[in-house]
Amino acid sequence: MSGVNLTAATRQNLLSLQDTASLTATTQNRLSTGLKVSSALDNPINFFTSQSLNQRSGDLSSLLDGISNGVQAIQAANQGITSIQKLVDSAKSVANQALSTQITTTGTATNEYVPASAGAVDLYVNGTAKNVPIAANDTIDVAIGKLNTAVGAGSFSKSTDGKKIVMNAAADIEFKTAGDQTKLGFAAGTGTGPDYGTANTTVGQSGDLAVNGVSARKSLADQYNSLLTQIDQLAQDASFNGTNLIAGAGDNNNLKINFNPNGNSNLTVTATDTTSSGLKLNAITAGTTGTGNFLLNADINTTLNSISKASSTLRSAASTFGSNLSVVQNRQDFSKNLINILDTGSSNLTSADLNAEAANSQALSTRQSLGISALSLANQAQQGILQLLR
Structure with a gap:
């Protein structure tokens, strides 16, 4: 015999079982991977659109590290300015004390x-x-x-x-x-x-x-000079990850923060010099401002004027850094939310509904059982002939 002849009903039931087996395999794959589109063969449009969304999400995620570092660098600079302001206030107190010391x-x-x-x-x-x-x-x-x-x-x-x-x-x-x-x-x-x-x-x-009074004023001048040294050291220490925004001005000290992969959306945080020289606070030594170590009232008043200008410079710098920090933090939040939107959009295109797939699996199992029963019924006529032959 060249082949086996099956009845139309049997063949129809076999095809139904094969379709059920194929659907069961697809459902099981979705349940195991959690994806309804795992390759371009499943759905080319959804697959490549999802990849594009994931790539953009990944690019923004990599920029978040730089944005986060920028936030910390600005906060370090702002903290440095706050501490320097306290030292400047102490220097002002010392100068006023010298002025009130009678010679x-x-x-x-x-x-x-x-x-x-x-x-x-x-x-x-x-x-x-x-x-x-x-x-x-x-x-x-x-x-x-x-x-x-x-x-x-x-x-x-x-x-x-x-x-x-x-x-x-x-x-x-x-x-x-x-x-x-x-x-x-x-x-x-x-x-x-x-x-x-x-x-x-x-x-x-x-x-x-x-x-x-002379020796007392000289001692106060030494205290003043010591505070200037502390200002310089504090400005040098107010850095984060190698970035210092208050130890010196200039393009090389500025901080550029990129907000998108193309680099055409960014913010440049301009560095400032809050060291004693940058604030134009001069040490009190013989032959310079404050002749004779705070000896002259006129020179002490000149020093007090310099301190007032330094305080104004610090307040202005703090305001600028505060504005920059607000912008960077806002963009950081925006990027995080946008990443979530992109990831959600990608997931919507490729992720399987596990609840639906679980229900499908149960239904396909029942269908498979019914198909097997139907195939058995389709073969009953031939089984009857077999009984006659016996």
Whole structure:
């Protein structure tokens, strides 16, 4: 025999079982993979559209790391500015304390003033040279008048007996030579006096005189300089992952944050210099701003003005960084939400409905059982003939 002849009913039932088996295999594959489109053969349009959405989602996900780093870099800069502002406020407090520290030079001459031994006197008032042209025949009252003209009203007076010069000056008074001291009756000083920034050569202070406030102001100047060092160190330390937005200005220090893969949507965060030099805060040293280590009130006021400008610069920088941070965080949230939308769209195109597929599996199992029963019924006629032959 060349083949087996099957009845039409049997063949129809066999085809139905084959279709059921094919659908069962498809359903089982969807249940195991969770996908209704796992290759281009299943649905080319949905498959390639899903791939495109996934690629864009992946590109945005890779940019999120850079955006997150940008957020942290800006926050580090903002924290640095906040801390530097506190140091600047401390520097302002130190300068105000120096300004309120009174400098005085007081004392009474050991010897009586003798007109015949007098002459021009060279002295320094807070480091500023003064020449007082006292003539040899000037009386003590005339000499005191000339001294007060040079130094300031009320700086010099005479003792109760009217014979000795008394100093009560609201300044640091230094003499160029010991002779300038003795001309006024003060005991001669020895050694070299202090240099307060004018490159003066002065004699050591007379033992008759006491200077108050100078050393205190110098100590405050040292504190001020120490705060400037701390500002520089803090600015250098306010970095994140190698990015420092407050230690120096310039294109090389700017931070560029990309928001899309093409790079045509981005934000450039401009770096600023919040070091002491960037804030134009100068150290207080002899011969520079603050002659004689905060010796002059005028120079302290100049320093206070610089501090006020530095505070304004810091506030402006903080405002700019705050605005940039708001933009970056907004784009970060947008990117996260967009990634979720893209992933959801891709999933909608390729993911299987597991509930529906589970129901399909149950239905196909029942259909397969029914198909087998139907095939058995279709063969009953031939089984009857077989019984007759027996």
